[in-house]
Every structure is written in structure tokens, then in C-alpha cells.
Amino acid sequence: MLQHFHFKPLFENSQLPGWIITFYYKQxxxxxEYKKDGKINWIGIKPSEEELPVVEKMVHELMLFHVYD
Structure with a gap:
């Protein structure tokens, strides 16, 4: 489960898509950076290759709920 999930627009004009996301996963x-097409560009470390699909799925679900709803 992702904890302390936060997102904010990349651009001052919130009509332009793109967000910075931050969260904790397994401490x-x-x-x-979450792109308008759903691509995730990791800044710094990223989850292990084994956990990456699970984490990305959770991120997509949260972004759909918070941004695209």
C-alpha cells in the first residue's frame, strides 16, 4: 500500500497535464513525474523490477481517482 501519496501540477496553468507525485512504499x-499519457518517470530511486508493476498499478489507480474523476 502506498502511504502519504501527494501530487501537484507540474505547470502553473493547471489545464496543462503533468504532475509530480510523492509517496512512501515499504518505508x-x-x-x-506522472505524464498525461500515464507514463511514470522516476526521479531518484525507483521500485525494484519485481515491485514496479504493482507500484505503478497503485499509482495509476490513485491518479484516476484524484485527478481524472
């Missing part, structure tokens, strides 16, 4: 802090 590790992550930061990434």
Missing part, C-alpha cells in the same frame, strides 16, 4: 520514499 521508502519515492518521487516521480
Amino acid at each position: 521508502q520514499y519515492y518521487k516521480a
Whole structure:
């Protein structure tokens, strides 16, 4: 489960898509850029290859709920 999930627009004009997301997963802090097409560009460390699909799925679900709802 992702904890302390936060997102903020990349641009002052909130009509332009793109967000910076931050969260904790398994007590590790992550930061990434979430693109309008759903692509995630990790800033710094990223989850292990084994956990990456699970984490990305959770991020997509949260972004759908908070941004696209």
C-alpha cells in the first residue's frame, strides 16, 4: 500500500497535464513525474523490477481517482 501519496501540477496553468507525485512504499520514499499519457518517470530511486508493476498499478489507480474523476 502506498502511504502519504501527494501530487501537484507540474505547470502553473493547471489545464496543462503533468504532475509530480510523492509517496512512501515499504518505508521508502519515492518521487516521480506522472505524464498525461500515464507514463511514470522516476526521479531518484525507483521500485525494484519485481515491485514496479504493482507500484505503478497503485499509482495509476490513485491518479484516476484524484485527478481524472
